[in-house]
Amino acid sequence: MAKELLKGNHAFAEAAIRAGVEAFYGYPITPSSEFLEYMSSRLPSLGRAFVQAESEVSAINMVYGAACAGKRAMTASSSPGISLMMEGISYIAGTEVPAVVVNVMRGGPGLGNIAPSQGDYYQMIKGGGHGDYFPIVLAPARVQEAIDSIELAFDLAEKYRSIVHVIVDGNMGQMMEPAELPPMKEISKEVPDWAVTGAKGREPNTLTSIYLAPEDEEVTNLRLLKRWKEIEKNEVLYQxxxxxxxxxxxxxxxxxxxxxxxxxxxxxxxxxxxxxxxxxxxxxxxxxxxxxxxxxxxxxxxxxxxxxxxxxxxxxxxxxxxxxxxxxxxxxxxxxxxxxxxxxxxxxxxxxxxxxxxxxxxxxxxxxxxxxxx
Amino acid sequence: MVSTTAEVVYQRPESFTDVHTHYCPGCTHGIAHRLIAEVIDEMGLREKTIGVAPVGCSVFAYKYFKMDFVEAPHGRAPAMATGIKRVLPENTVFTYQGDGDLASIGMAEIMHAAARGENITVIFINNAIYGMTGGQMAPTTLPGMKTTSSPFGRDVELTGHPIRMAEILAIMDGSGYIVRRSLHNAANIRKSKKAIRLAFEAQERGLGFSMVELLSSCPTNWKISVRDSMEFIADKMIPVFPLGDYKVSPSLEGLKV
Missing domain, CATH: 3.40.50.920 (Rossmann fold)
Structure with missing residues (x-):
């Protein structure tokens, strides 16, 4: 395919569609709103799920639900919205289901402004939500790289049953650059064996982040840490x-x-x-x-x-x-x-x-x- | 010789697991669970149902139902259920939520799920108190009722008034079946089961959001006997939370269940 002049947020959203995203749930916030708008125009005609949620809190929990159903699910927001999503992100990490969150970062703290920033580094890289978990964080620097990062983010999320953040700043969301989109990928018919889809002809699946006995939670924390060590060994990328x-x-x-x-x-x-x-x-x-x-x-x-x-x-x-x-x-x-x-x-x-x-x-x-x- | 034929008239529903629950004696969660399991069995939905458990005493509901289940953050069950139902529209999706979960921290999620007409079923357990955290005031606590966070009785001047969710949700255009029932005696339990059946029927017929509010007991945190708890529901709760059909989609009228 030839290069086209693409606006960042639109290009990232189309990249997600071509990577086979089956559900986008979001809430408008500058400078990431075009992501949501684009999804609202594209996903229904493809027969995929789109909901403009009542809040970022709700949006991430919709993503959590679709992820539990074994579908490629994502959201996109910007800094204050990401703060609201941190509850759900922690639950997604604790339940060990794959999901992708795009943060088009803006100036803060607080309401801050809508100009480009990298002030969410700690929040995104060090966890942000409560408890012991380790998000994978991709930080592309150009529209093309961001397009490529979206599919990689889904692949990594599924490989490690992990939350994956793609962080860009407002410049990247808003700028137009020549870039090439990948071909449309067919949606995988494969259903993960852990997904909740109705217990037809099999034992029921339960997806939860609660481990009431500290002994069980510790084993879970250890599993997440060891998985992270594998990720550290295998998935480092730099230019x-x-x-x-x-x-x-x-x-x-x-x-x-x-x-x-x-x-x-x-x-x-x-x-x-x-x-x-x-x-x-x-x-x-x-x-x-x-x-x-x-x-x-x-x-x-x-x-x-x-x-x-x-x-x-x-x-x-x-x-x-x-x-x-x-x-x-x-x-x-x-x-x-x-x-x-x-x-x-x-x-x-x-x-x-x-x-x-x-x-x-x-x-x-x-x-x-x-x-x-x- | 006398010949007899044995007929099974009562047994554990197939949708139930064979374990003891963690609920307190006299708590009506067990009854509500059983009614849901019986309805799912009768409708043959077990193998396509996905339940969404809340945060609260019923956080472990998934241990008692023999079907796929997820466990939502506090109040977010309707959002999770939305996320699931939108990608699996052929499946049956229900949430099971208490009053703190649904009417306090999850107020935005429940209102908007109803407004969107999400084709899900909500079983709402209203026992006017926070059970799991030790008996604090809930959004449905009655005026004057003593709890660990309203030790002198709920003062409506300072803490507001109980919220009537069935009435509120019934006025949303997206809702198809909204009723309030009670679990305090056998007659009302039978009516509750019929309501749960109709709520799931509404979902199977694509009639939009359905909710059954069940007035329920909490002898442990009400600090009264089981018998007194049932009387408390009848004498004190029902006047504040009147039983009734608040919205019934015309498509359900006349349906015999």
Whole structure:
């Protein structure tokens, strides 16, 4: 199929349809509403389920129900809506049924704004809901990659009976880019043996997240943890750019990583040996690759559209082997390539020791830039 | 020689598992469960039914029914049932919910399931109290009734009034069968069973949302005897929650069950 000019949210929704999604339940919220609108126009004519629910709480529980019925089910929302879904997400994780949740992230906390942000990193990567569980998190950086991530998300969800988050920021949801959609996939007729479909000619299936005896819950927690260890071993994805001889390692995901790659191209033109590691799976994180790179590079710059959340994970892995610095924009601000280029230049020239909290040096730099932009 | 022929007149429904329940003595959950199981047996629905258990005393309902079951978050059973029914429209889907679950935390879910006319059946157990958490005030607690969170009796000036769900749900355009019955004596139990049958008939005929509200007992948390509990339903609850048919789709009228 040829490339078309596609709007992010529409493209992600069509990708889900072609991946065989059988149920979409959602609630409108900017900047993800086009996802829901698109599904409302496409799914009924295909004979698949669409409901605009009364709330995000209800929407995720509809997804939970359809997932229990063994169907490919999903929802899409944005940050405040995802907060409301966290109850159902925890139950889905506890029941070990597959489901896909797309978060088109916006500025927060609270009502925040509708501009692009990566401020939900902790919420999405560290669980977000209650209890011991480990979501898989994909963070594509371009429309094409997001299209591909949607089918992968369903495959991973079913392989591991896990919740899978696809997180993009408002830029990705709203932008138009040339991309190619996959062919329409036939819906699988296979019914998982654990699904509730009516106990015809078999013993009844029960799907629940309650394990009243602590001994049973502990065994469940252990099963989830061991499954997560398998996921960590098998499913890490990342993109590298100009890393072969890099001395300065820039780490960024999603839009921030993509903007950083433009800055790196310019830095290279100025003779700075910078390169990019862009995690595509934020969970599991490309930990082994990062450990290898700490033996190669002189300094690390983490770039995010939040207050330094992935930064904490990077610091934990780097363990002080290489100085780590940070540059972030918050509140719905997207950094420009020039800003990151300035940072790369500054980091390249910095011979000083690393800091325990790179945010301490970043805060006055950001304040200076905010003043300069006024 | 005297010859006799034995006829089975009473046995465990096929839709029941052969286990003891965890319910307290004098609790009417067991009766409600049995009526549902008998109706599902009689209608031959067991192999296509999917039940949705709530959070509350009946959280383990799935242990007692021999059919596919899921266990919903508190109040969300109608949303889960919607999610299931929309992808499996040929299956029979029912929720089993208490008053805290349905009329408090799950008010949005139940109202919108009814408004959408979801073709599901809801069995609503109203015993005017939170059982599992230890007898706190429920949205259906009677005025003046003592609970562990209204220790001086429910003061309607401070805590509001009991909610009458059957009346509310009956005015939704999407509902097809909405009634209130009681489980406090044999005659009312028989009427309750007929209502449950009609509710499932409504679903099988695609008549939209159906709900049977069952006035039920909780001797443990009401802190009265079983006999007094049954009298409490008759004398105190029914005046606040009148029994009756609040909505019956014309397609069900005259149906003999």
């Amino acid at each position: 590298e750019y100009q890393l072969d001889d890099a001395e300065i390692l820039v780490i960024g995901f999603g839009t921030a990583g993509r903007v950083a790659s433009s800055a790196i191209r310019e830095a290279r033109e100025e003779g700075i040996k910078a390169g990019l590691l862009r995690p595509i799976t934020l969970a599991p994180f490309p930990q082994e690759r990062l450990i290898e790179l700490t033996k190669q590079v002189r300094r690390i710059l983490v770039v995010e559209m939040n207050s330094g959340m992935m930064l904490d994970d990077v610091m934990k892995i780097v363990k002080g082997q290489v100085p780590v610095e940070f540059y972030g924009r918050m509140g719905g601000m997207t950094p420009l390539p020039d800003e990151i280029l300035d940072e790369i230049k500054r980091v390249a020239a910095n011979k000083g020791p690393g800091s325990d909290d790179p945010r301490d040096e970043w805060i006055p730099r950001l304040e200076g830039r905010i003043l300069g932009e006024k």
